[in-house]
Amino acid sequence: MDTPADDGTPEQAGYRRSAGSPRGEARRRDLLHRVTDGLAVNGLVDFSLRRAARAAGTTHKVLLYYFDGADDLLKQSIFQLREKRTGQAWAAATDEGSARRTPAEWVRTVWPDLVGAEARVLEQAIGLAMYDPDRYAELGRGGASEQYLPVLLSVCPEHWSGQRKHEVAEMVLATLRGFLVDARTSGGTAGIAAGFEALARALEREEAT
Known part of the structure; x- marks a missing residue:
């Protein structure tokens, strides 16, 4: 043999x-x-x-x-990249002293990772899902949201209602995704930076109420 x-x-x-x-x-x-x-x-x-x-x-x-073919391999690779980035997002949910960050602190901490080189591939995957949803729906926003929502919910103040936590988490997800699309397509940074700071301030006001 x-x-x-x-x-x-x-x-x-x-x-x-x-x-x-x-x-x-x-x-x-x-x-x-x-x-x-x-x-x-x-x-x-x-x-x-x-x-x-x-x-x-x-x-x-x-x-x-x-x-099971190229599509299966591509999906599993994308999911692995997402898991890695989600792990980084979980790590960013606490500071070095293990205290839980606020939503505003969290978005400021994770933003550099979100616009990193690996993030470019994940945004391409979302574009692929939009282009051919029948074939690549699993690569779209739904999969990303399922991975990020628990992290966002975990940094919301404990006294918030479940509905309020979900509303804020979904708002953050949608806004960051918009910034990422703008970053990938326009290449401009000043407008994105200004919008990002506005998001952080809005979260700080939300936390104060």
Whole structure:
């Protein structure tokens, strides 16, 4: 029996790893991590299995063994990027002394991450969902909101009603998304900076009432 190649090629004679085994799952996670890193650098334009395979240091056939095609791989990579950014958002919900930040403090803390290089890919994903919702709806605003809403709700004052927390959280999400779209399409910074400061002040007034 031939031994498997280092890249785990499933076509080796007499060899077939179960993708659901611990070893297979570890291999799948490693491939996804590599593809996700490549996606963060190169963006979604011209994404394909072959480009993903180059980023992962393997072949497109190996990727097809562990993932259900290019769309599945793209979605899982986008979700992994979102999870990473959501983790950063959770970390920003408390200050260094573990005290919970206010909504205004939180938006000021997370904004640099939101406009970072990886964020560009996530905004592209939302555009893809708008362009072809039947195919990429999972990449749209709904998925992002589901990940960010708990963080935003957690920084709202405890004495606020549930309805008030949701209203403020949805307002922050929608406003930040508008700023991000403007940043990606116009390239201007002065107007966005002014609008961002207005949002922070509005949150501070909301917190004071």
